[in-house]
Amino acid sequence: MRPEKYVFLFIAVFFAIVTPIYWFMSGEIAGTFVLGFSGLLGLMIGGYLALTARNFDPRPEDRGDAEVVEGAGALxxxxxxxxxxxxxxxxxxxxxxxxxxxxxxxxxxGFGIGIWSASGWILEFYRGDYKH
Known part of the structure; x- marks a missing residue:
């Protein structure tokens, strides 16, 4: 989760720099708060990813010695x-x-037909040729 952490922390730093510049150039309250809270949101997500990355084993894409086949999952x-x-x-x-x-x-x-079509789609593999 290291790349994601750096992306969101970059967003937080970017908005921390842009918010005061916007305030001094425009003097607008609403836009300043939006930019500031966008930075706080980036900081919150980046901090969460930084804290949780310590508790997980590195993913294959985070390791330098990983093979491509390790990242393949069930389709x-x-x-x-x-x-x-x-x-x-x-x-x-x-x-x-x-x-x-x-x-x-x-x-x-249409709602009546919708009940029929939704139940047919949901129960498609419980009857007929492809029954599980």
Whole structure:
């Protein structure tokens, strides 16, 4: 987590330098507070990363002697084919068609189709050819 720590600490230092310059050049309160709190946010995240980096073993990308294969993780499972994203897109189109045509009942039909399409997409691998 060393590179991330340095990125956020750089952000904190940058905003610590820019905030007073902005205040003297513009005299604006709101922008000064936004820049100051952006610096505090960078300091908070950088400090958190600096403290937690001590408790973890270095990641492969943080070690100089690491091999590329050490950083490879599991890719996961991806559906070979599915019709459910199409039905989800149709559902969203029908839901937004209701306000576009000033007909709220069309959106209600869309929500009904949405329950069907969402449950089909969620339960896709509990039935049929790709049942686990």
């Amino acid at each position: 996961g499972f991806f559906a070979p084919k599915s019709i459910w994203p199409f039905w989800a897109a149709v559902t969203v189109a029908i839901i937004f068609l209701g306000p576009a045509l000033s007909q709220p009942w069309i959106s209600l039909v």
